[in-house]
Structures are given as structure tokens and as C-alpha cells.
Amino acid sequence: MNDSPGTPLRVGLIGYGLAGSVFHAPLIAATDGLVLDTVSTGSPDRQAQARAEHPRVRTVATPDEVLDRAGELDLVVIASPNKTHVALAEAALRAGLPVVVDKPLAGTAAEADGLAALADECGLLLSVFQNRRWDNDFRTVRKLVTEGALGEVQRFESRFERWRPKPKGGWRESGDPAELGGLLYDLGSHVVDQALALSGPVTLVYAESDVRRPGAEADDDTFLALTHASGVRSHLWVSATTAQLGPRFRVLGSRAGYVKYGLDPQEAALREGRRPGDDPDGWGTEPESAWGRIGAGESPLTGGGDPVPTLSGDYPAYYAAVAEALRTGGEPPVSAREAAAALRVLEAAKTSAAEGRAVRIEESA
Numbered sequence: 001m002n003d004s005p006g007t008p009l010r011v012g013l014i015g016y017g018l019a020g021s022v023f024h025a026p027l028i029a030a031t032d033g034l035v036l037d038t039v040s041t042g043s044p045d046r047q048a049q050a051r052a053e054h055p056r057v058r059t060v061a062t063p064d065e066v067l068d069r070a071g072e073l074d075l076v077v078i079a080s081p082n083k084t085h086v087a088l089a090e091a092a093l094r095a096g097l098p099v100v101v102d103k104p105l106a107g108t109a110a111e112a113d114g115l116a117a118l119a120d121e122c123g124l125l126l127s128v129f130q131n132r133r134w135d136n137d138f139r140t141v142r143k144l145v146t147e148g149a150l151g152e153v154q155r156f157e158s159r160f161e162r163w164r165p166k167p168k169g170g171w172r173e174s175g176d177p178a179e180l181g182g183l184l185y186d187l188g189s190h191v192v193d194q195a196l197a198l199s200g201p202v203t204l205v206y207a208e209s210d211v212r213r214p215g216a217e218a219d220d221d222t223f224l225a226l227t228h229a230s231g232v233r234s235h236l237w238v239s240a241t242t243a244q245l246g247p248r249f250r251v252l253g254s255r256a257g258y259v260k261y262g263l264d265p266q267e268a269a270l271r272e273g274r275r276p277g278d279d280p281d282g283w284g285t286e287p288e289s290a291w292g293r294i295g296a297g298e299s300p301l302t303g304g305g306d307p308v309p310t311l312s313g314d315y316p317a318y319y320a321a322v323a324e325a326l327r328t329g330g331e332p333p334v335s336a337r338e339a340a341a342a343l344r345v346l347e348a349a350k351t352s353a354a355e356g357r358a359v360r361i362e363e364s365a
Contacts, residue, residue, distance in 0.1 A: 008035040009326055012066040012073045012097075014088060015080035016041040016050050019102045022270050023131065023315075024079045029054060030276040031319040033327070037073060040066045063088055070095040075326060077129075078102060081171050082180035086111050089126065093118050098125035098326060103189040104346070105339040107180050112343050116336035125325055127332035128339040129318065132190040133197055135264035136284050136313035137248055140292065142198060143311060144251070144258055149294060151255025156195060156234040158249055160187040161242035167216045175217025182218030184209060184346060187238035192224070192342045192349075193334075199232040202345050204360050209353035212241040224349050249292070258308065259300045260292030266313045276316045284313025 011028050013020055016039050028036045038058045039050040047059040060066060063084075066076060076092040077100045078085055086106045092099045093115070105128045106112040119126035132138060145153055167173050174181040184207075196202065204227035209219045221241045226234040237246070249260045266284050276283045291307045298304020321333035348359040 008033055009074035009323060010035055010037040010072065012038040012040070012069065012076045014040045014063045014066055014076065014078050015102075016043070016046040017079070017081075019129075020077075020079035021046070021049065021053070022267070024077050024100075024102070024129070025050070025054060026270055026275050027315055027319050028077065030316055031323055033323040034075075034319060038066055038069060063091070067091055067095045067097070070097050073097060075100065075125075075322070079129075082107070082185065083171075083178050086115065089115050090118060093122050093124055093126065096122070096124070100127050100129055100322060102129045103193070103339070104128075104180065104185050104343060105336060106343060107185075109340045109343040109347060112336055112340035116340060119336060125322070125332050126336045127322060127325075128334045128336060130190070130193045130334045130339075131315050131318055132194060132264070133334070134314045134317050135266070136286060136310045137260045137262075137264055137292065138194055138198075139311040139314065140260070140308060141249055141251055141258065144294065144308070145198060145253075149256065150251060150253025150258060153199065153232050153251060153253045155252045156199060156232060156249075157236075157247070157251070158191045158194060158234065159237040159239075159242075159246045160191055160248075161237060161239045161245050163243055163245070164240040165213060167213055167220075173216060173218050173220075175211075182220070182222075183238040183240060184219050184222050184349060188222060188224070188236070188346055188349070189342060191236040191238060192226075192345045193338070195226055195228075195234040195236060196338070196342055196345070199228040199230055199234060201229045201341065202226045202234075202361055203229050204358055205345055205348035205352055206358040207349035207352040209349070219353075222349075222353070224345075226345065256294050256296045256305075258292055258294045259305075260310070262286070262290050264313045266315050270315075284315070286310055 028034050040060050076097045078088045079102045089099050171179045172181050206225040209222040212221045221239045224236040247259050247261050251258045293300035293305035294308050295305020325332050352359045
């Protein structure tokens with residue numbers, strides 16, 4: 001690794017589709033101490049896009065060409081289709097490179113645990129890009145819970161809903177199990193990770209999963225009910241078929257509840273080409289009209305409760321923490337073991353939905 005003081009760490013990025021171009025490349029480029037060195041994509045159009053958006057970047061056609069330059073890189077980021085994550089992460093680790101993998105890390109918890117063990121054996125960082133831990137609304141929920149503003153949390157409701165009545169196609173909506181498509185592994189990876197981060201390990205999972213849209217192949221309307229070892233119950237929805245969107249969060253405690261509508265603004269800003277460095281003071285912020293409300297005994301939709309200023313969203317914090325971990329040898333912001341825990345929940349949810357029963361997760365898992 002290049003550990004010369006003041007010298008940026010060089011990053012190779014595998015994949016320049018939605019994840020690579022909208023999330024990873026801009027956030028890497030905006031992080032002090034990191035520089036986007038190489039982008040791998042087999043599409044000539046995406047190679048041209050990468051060079052236009054990051055003029056100093058080198059573009060190559062295959063992941064092997066990135067790994068062949070392992071001695072000149074300090075980190076590899078894998079933002080390719082889900083089915084390639086395990087093989088590419090293993091190859092990068094064996095090449096001696098620290099790795100960040102877009103979620104989901106793998107298709108199974110066993111595969112994730114295997115990658116975690118390999119990273120430990122190699123003495124290398126392995127982290128999973130769970131950017132939505134740094135959503136403005138979830139950061140606000142964690143603050144309220146940590147401060148005890150809701151009392152003892154009893155139920156955590158989280159919805160990541162969209163209205164997309166026509167499938168868009170592509171591997172993300174493929175019914176081929178090898179593709180790891182569908183919303184359970186896509187948006188479900190986010191809401192499950194947030195639930196675990198907030199309330200700890202899960203012991204029981206119940207799920208309902210449907211394919212609603214004509215022509216759709218993979219799940220597009222899924223519900224999960226999680227029982228945490230702490231006693232909290234998490235109810236999670238992910239859907240592309242929601243004609244009327246519910247609250248993003250409803251968190252109910254022994255003293256008060258918090259309700260928040262709308263989505264964190266960072267993804268929309270990144271899609272529009274805005275970058276964290278363009279307006280550091282305004283990144284991830286939202287107007288007062290979008291703030292959630294805290295209270296008891298009344299509906300926020302009829303004026304009940306008090307508005308709670310939403311903390312700023314902070315996706316840049318993820319790569320800043322990765323850079324710090326690489327420099328100091330510290331822990332990554334999201335570990336592979338944490339990803340494995342989330343995958344155990346997703347696997348249990350898949351079984352539950354298929355068999356129509358609750359599935360217990362062994363505490364020793």
C-alpha cells in the first residue's frame with residue numbers, strides 16, 4: 001500500500017453501471033486521500049462516460065486488467081452485477097488488495113463468512129457498501145434512539161417503496177436465481193442492514209414475497225417481520241408496486257413515536273450530477289417541510305407531534321472511513337461479518353416466503 005503521508009490511495013473500480021457511475025466513482029473522487037485510478041467496464045460507451053466524468057482515470061475492459069495492476073493500486077471497489085461479487089472479491093483479496101463490495105456481498109451468508117475468513121487470513125480490509133446507514137433520515141432515527149427520545153423502542157417500521165408498474169428489465173429484475181435479482185436482495189439489503197444496525201441480532205423471520213407486475217420475473221413486493229433478540233420487532237417493506245407511498249420510517253417507543261416521510265436526497269443529487277464537494281454545507285440536507293415529527297397520541301398528518309430537524313445525509317462518510325481504516329489498520333465502516341448477518345436474515349426471509357412459515361435464526365450463527 002502507498003502509505004506515504006499526503007499521497008492519495010489509488011482505487012480501482014470494477015463496474016461502471018448505476019452503482020459504479022452514480023455512487024462509487026463520485027464518492028471516491030470526493031474523498032480526501034483517495035483517487036480514482038482505474039475503471040473497468042466492457043462497454044465502450046461506459047468507458048467514454050468514465051473518461052468524460054473523471055478525465056484522469058484509466059479505463060480497461062476487464063476486471064483481470066484491474067487485478068493485473070494490483071501492485072499499483074491500494075483498493076479495489078467491486079460494483080459489478082451481484083452474481084460476480086464473490087468471485088471478484090476473492091480474486092482481489094488473493095491479489096493482495098483491500099476490497100469494497102457493493103451490497104449484497106454474496107448470495108449466501110456462508111459465502112460472506114468465507115470471504116470474511118479469507119480477508120482475515122490475508123490481513124486485508126473487506127467492507128460492504130451499505131451507504132444507507134448514512135441516509136439523513138436513518139441518521140436522525142439513530143440519534144433519537146440513542147438519546148432515548150422515544151423511550152424503549154418497541155417497533156421499527158421501515159418502507160422503501162416505489163411506484164414502477166412496468167418492469168425495467170435487466171439483471172436486477174431477472175428471475176434467474178444465479179443473478180440474485182429481485183427486491184429482497186436489492187432494497188431488502190438496505191432495510192435489513194438498517195434494522196440490524198439499530199436493534200441488533202435477529203432470532204425469528206417471517207416474510208411474504210410476491211411477483212405482482214405483468215412480465216415481472218423476480219419479487220417486486222416483499223414484507224419482512226423480524227424479531228430481534230433485544231425484543232424489538234422490525235416490520236420492513238420493499239416494493240415497486242406501491243401506488244400510495246407510506247412513511248419511510250415509523251419508530252414506536254414506550255414514550256413517543258417518530259414518523260418520517262420521503263427519501264434521503266443524496267441519490268437524487270448524485271443522479272443529477274451533483275457532487276458532495278459542490279456545496280459542502282448543503283449536501284444531504286432537506287427543507288423543513290420534509291422533517292419528520294415526534295410525539296404521542298396524535299397523527300403527524302393532522303399536525304400531531306413536534307417537527308424534528310433532519311440530520312444531513314452523509315454518504316461521503318463511508319469512503320472517508322474506508323480511507324482512515326486503510327491508513328491506520330482500523331476497522332472498516334461496514335464489515336463482512338455484518339453483511340453475513342444481514343444475509344442470514346435475507347436467506348431466512350426467502351425460505352419463509354416460499355414455505356409460509358416463520359424461520360428461526362440460531363443465536364450461534
